[in-house]
Amino acid sequence: MSGPPTGAMTGPPTGAMTGPPTGAMSGPPTGAMTGPPTGTMSGPPSGAPTGPPGPQTGAPTMGQFPGQPVGSPTMGPPTNMANLTSMSGPPTQDMQGRGGVGGGGLTGKRAYPQYPNQTPMSGPPLPGQMAGQPQPAGSQPGPTAGVPNDTYGQQRPQQIPNAQSYAQSPNQYENSLSGGMGKLNIQQGDTRPLNLLQNRHVLPSTPVEPPKPNLSPEYRKLVCNPDIFRTTLTSIPQTQQLLNKSKLPLGILIHPFKDLTHLPVIQSSVIVRCRSCRTYINPFVQFVDHRRWKCNLCYRINDLPDEFNFDPVTRTYGEPQRRPEIKSSTIEFIAPSEYMLRPPQPATYLFMFDVCFNAVESGYLSVACQVLLEELDKLPGDARTMIGFVTFDSTLHFYNLQEGLSRPSMMVVSDIDDIFLPCPNDLLVNLQESKELIQELLTQLPSMFSGNKETQSALGPALQSALKLMSPIGGRVTVFQSSLPSHGPGTLKSREDMSQRTNSKDIPNLGPATDFYKKMSLDCSAQQISVDLFLFANNYIDIASLSCVSKFSGGCVNYYPAFHTVRTPAEVERFENDFRRYLTRKIGFEAVMRIRCTKGLSIHTFHGNFFVRSTDLLSLPNINPDAGFAMQMSIEDSLNDSPLACFQAALLYTSSKGERRIRVHTLCLPVTNQLSEVYAGADTQGIVSLLSRMAVDRTLTATIVDARDALVNVCIDSLSAFKTTLSSGQAGVGLIGPNSLRLLPLYTLAMLKCTAFKLSSSVRLDERVFAMDMLKYHPMIYTMLMIHPTLYPVHELSDEGAISHDDQTIPQPPILSLSSEHLFKNGAYLMDRGDALYLYINREVSPNFIQSVFDVPDFQSIGEPMHELPELDNAVSDRLRNFIQYLEEKRPFHAPLHVIREDSRMRILFLRHLVEDRSESVMSYYEFLQHLQKEVGK
Numbered sequence: 001m002s003g004p005p006t007g008a009m010t011g012p013p014t015g016a017m018t019g020p021p022t023g024a025m026s027g028p029p030t031g032a033m034t035g036p037p038t039g040t041m042s043g044p045p046s047g048a049p050t051g052p053p054g055p056q057t058g059a060p061t062m063g064q065f066p067g068q069p070v071g072s073p074t075m076g077p078p079t080n081m082a083n084l085t086s087m088s089g090p091p092t093q094d095m096q097g098r099g100g101v102g103g104g105g106l107t108g109k110r111a112y113p114q115y116p117n118q119t120p121m122s123g124p125p126l127p128g129q130m131a132g133q134p135q136p137a138g139s140q141p142g143p144t145a146g147v148p149n150d151t152y153g154q155q156r157p158q159q160i161p162n163a164q165s166y167a168q169s170p171n172q173y174e175n176s177l178s179g180g181m182g183k184l185n186i187q188q189g190d191t192r193p194l195n196l197l198q199n200r201h202v203l204p205s206t207p208v209e210p211p212k213p214n215l216s217p218e219y220r221k222l223v224c225n226p227d228i229f230r231t232t233l234t235s236i237p238q239t240q241q242l243l244n245k246s247k248l249p250l251g252i253l254i255h256p257f258k259d260l261t262h263l264p265v266i267q268s269s270v271i272v273r274c275r276s277c278r279t280y281i282n283p284f285v286q287f288v289d290h291r292r293w294k295c296n297l298c299y300r301i302n303d304l305p306d307e308f309n310f311d312p313v314t315r316t317y318g319e320p321q322r323r324p325e326i327k328s329s330t331i332e333f334i335a336p337s338e339y340m341l342r343p344p345q346p347a348t349y350l351f352m353f354d355v356c357f358n359a360v361e362s363g364y365l366s367v368a369c370q371v372l373l374e375e376l377d378k379l380p381g382d383a384r385t386m387i388g389f390v391t392f393d394s395t396l397h398f399y400n401l402q403e404g405l406s407r408p409s410m411m412v413v414s415d416i417d418d419i420f421l422p423c424p425n426d427l428l429v430n431l432q433e434s435k436e437l438i439q440e441l442l443t444q445l446p447s448m449f450s451g452n453k454e455t456q457s458a459l460g461p462a463l464q465s466a467l468k469l470m471s472p473i474g475g476r477v478t479v480f481q482s483s484l485p486s487h488g489p490g491t492l493k494s495r496e497d498m499s500q501r502t503n504s505k506d507i508p509n510l511g512p513a514t515d516f517y518k519k520m521s522l523d524c525s526a527q528q529i530s531v532d533l534f535l536f537a538n539n540y541i542d543i544a545s546l547s548c549v550s551k552f553s554g555g556c557v558n559y560y561p562a563f564h565t566v567r568t569p570a571e572v573e574r575f576e577n578d579f580r581r582y583l584t585r586k587i588g589f590e591a592v593m594r595i596r597c598t599k600g601l602s603i604h605t606f607h608g609n610f611f612v613r614s615t616d617l618l619s620l621p622n623i624n625p626d627a628g629f630a631m632q633m634s635i636e637d638s639l640n641d642s643p644l645a646c647f648q649a650a651l652l653y654t655s656s657k658g659e660r661r662i663r664v665h666t667l668c669l670p671v672t673n674q675l676s677e678v679y680a681g682a683d684t685q686g687i688v689s690l691l692s693r694m695a696v697d698r699t700l701t702a703t704i705v706d707a708r709d710a711l712v713n714v715c716i717d718s719l720s721a722f723k724t725t726l727s728s729g730q731a732g733v734g735l736i737g738p739n740s741l742r743l744l745p746l747y748t749l750a751m752l753k754c755t756a757f758k759l760s761s762s763v764r765l766d767e768r769v770f771a772m773d774m775l776k777y778h779p780m781i782y783t784m785l786m787i788h789p790t791l792y793p794v795h796e797l798s799d800e801g802a803i804s805h806d807d808q809t810i811p812q813p814p815i816l817s818l819s820s821e822h823l824f825k826n827g828a829y830l831m832d833r834g835d836a837l838y839l840y841i842n843r844e845v846s847p848n849f850i851q852s853v854f855d856v857p858d859f860q861s862i863g864e865p866m867h868e869l870p871e872l873d874n875a876v877s878d879r880l881r882n883f884i885q886y887l888e889e890k891r892p893f894h895a896p897l898h899v900i901r902e903d904s905r906m907r908i909l910f911l912r913h914l915v916e917d918r919s920e921s922v923m924s925y926y927e928f929l930q931h932l933q934k935e936v937g938k
Helices: 163-168 240-246 357-362 364-378 435-448 459-470 498-502 516-526 569-584 675-680 684-701 704-723 744-753 765-777 780-787 847-854 875-889 907-911 925-936
Strands: 193-195 229-231 251-254 265-267 286-289 292-294 301-303 330-334 348-354 386-392 396-400 409-413 475-481 529-537 557-561 588-597 601-607 617-623 629-635 644-655 660-672 736-738 790-793 803-805 808-810 828-832 837-841 897-901
Touching: 229 644, 229 660, 240 629, 240 675, 240 704, 251 684, 348 364, 348 459, 357 364, 364 435, 364 475, 364 529, 364 569, 386 435, 386 459, 396 459, 459 475, 459 516, 459 529, 516 529, 516 617, 529 569, 557 569, 557 765, 588 601, 588 629, 601 684, 617 644, 629 684, 684 704, 684 744, 684 765, 684 780, 704 736, 704 744, 704 925, 744 780, 744 925, 765 780, 808 875, 828 875, 837 875, 837 907, 847 875, 897 907
Parallel strands: 265 330, 348 386, 348 475, 475 529, 529 557, 529 617, 837 897
Antiparallel strands: 193 736, 229 251, 251 629, 286 292, 292 301, 330 660, 386 396, 396 409, 588 617, 588 644, 601 629, 644 660, 790 828, 803 808, 828 837
């Protein structure tokens, strides 16, 4: 192993934030509610609404990375629509300097060995936390889209004892806050030194559980579900210096609109919020008495409305602690009138179908129309729901579906350089009133274009027409595209060069080729329009450029490579299931999200699909339950005012039924001044999920080699920092790390080998870019499956340890390490990588297993390809099918099953995910640990 890194990155940011958008978000304001849903809780009618809060004067500040000059521009989904040519995509932060993740910087140059014949990879670590760059007073835009703007007050917070003195006298202070912290003693088992070289088999046989925050039993019961809201560190460092010393990233991961089986919904004339920072009242506030409460974020004393003592569940007056807001860390409010500026928008859907030759030949149009026909009545909405259809090849085809027509009427627009809408008032129609015409159109569309020989695709003009059509209302645009746009504005050319796949220093063309789709996305976002993409392509389609139209409008991207109704049945099945879910899942319109945190903490660098309307307000024209977000944090002021740090996410949206709702999640964590406790509370999966998003940004602003080397350096730095906390006797020899971070090297190696970051000639450019997009978009649980799939032995499933689910017995096989040393020749293994399931059958597996599962006599008789197991009446078949069904039902999207024989040409799909084995370009897990030991020992 030799050779220095290639140096620090100093490239310019791609999209400096220069102020509020000029004219952006001037479209339809957010909607109004029309009444509570049946069965919601309501309070007494007494008391008037408190009215909208005043303008924001103290938004969280923006900072700079270590090594970045003060005043350097920061990045983000842009807040200024000028200078769009300087923006290159979704990265939300400049990546300059040599600072480590914790902000401390690196002390030496590093490299790590590559196989085969590759130059050492190098570059700086992932960026650290911001150091706080104050925002000019009054720079925050005023209220927009009916959202009450928020402000931190200027008064000095009342002092609360620090964590250490507080733990010594827990009864000194009254009420909720006083019971929040137990003694700050983390179990020694979490930070005990572990020699990773001697204990290589660190992956647990059961799913990895997030660390539990060191709170009192009462507060632990109220902790927000970690699948919804979690931080990378469950013990928050008291100072930025302590965070820097740990070399660990501090950030938030949130799944704000997740489908929930139990969600308290409240309707009240008054929503209680802090008058200073606008925090919603929550389980972690302190009640001074029956009429006053202290905010747990800014510590202001607030008056408590009389109505709050009314319990909407029991419909009686009593203690405020009985209220649902104080008993649940996740809650939803039906918003009163001050949260809206106009009547609610109806649920509005526009479907745009590519009908050029490639699209028709693939067969996707027939599948899409059939699924849409079957699910038409399940589209979220009410009696006002609107719908429209556009098809396009080299021309645009609009459809008049107004009630009263005997059949759908098609109008063709061939002038794509100056788009106009024929009969603009007749193209979006009421779903219920025109249902028969809609059904007739969907039935006829596949045959209407079955003989189409036109090969050109005018996607750009189609999107321009969608913007014109949807601007008065807002809503969701669903685009189906099967080839590179080749006609009119937005035309793209192939940029994939096969010879560049083997470049060991950089992968070119990972960013967009044009700013057309980003500009279109910003224009759509300003009018509360979201654009979702379904991409079908046998060849390069330039996802790097096309996906921009979704990223900045709060949309999503779905990709089905080599889709064909005959040749790729697994992709057809995946599309059918994904599209069915897409049509019927919950949706929120004209949404905005803001995350607040305890005074002293600052949020920066957002990750996900959105538009940053101001420094901390995320604009989401649509929000769906499958979207995840992440944010990086810094500590601007010492957190010695309280033993607790709190975070609150508020998502304001219009439901498909026309109600304005606010979903609020609140998270409470302990603050510590001990480095050992920071390590003990490290959430490895949260850290890795955040690092993967940061690495995507680094790849786009620098090179993929820099991103890979930065991931390794994070691992080296954190282990080196932990080593400094040990005595000479504890440090010993070997690679020593805390038990809480024992999986970090393994997950780091897995990131180096995942599709987004691996250097391999087998990865197509679109596949790599799509994988990077999914790392930024998916919630953490699905990100981890992409990075480190889960492997189960299924040749000896039994009912021992099984669970009951939907009246079925589900076996729970142990989880195996992703290494061939754990694969027996007579075994069968199921791998779950999130978007696919691989059932790998070894040659010497028991004939009884083959007969019981596949209903064939021997290994050679197992058919290929196979994507479904036969339903056989025996215990072995039942257990395996039940287990597979159980895994599929745990995710919102479809994961097709691929049965792979050991001698199949498709076995590489399974074997390439065995990340602990040596691969074509990266070392084995043991070799990687040896490299880390050498670097930590320097």
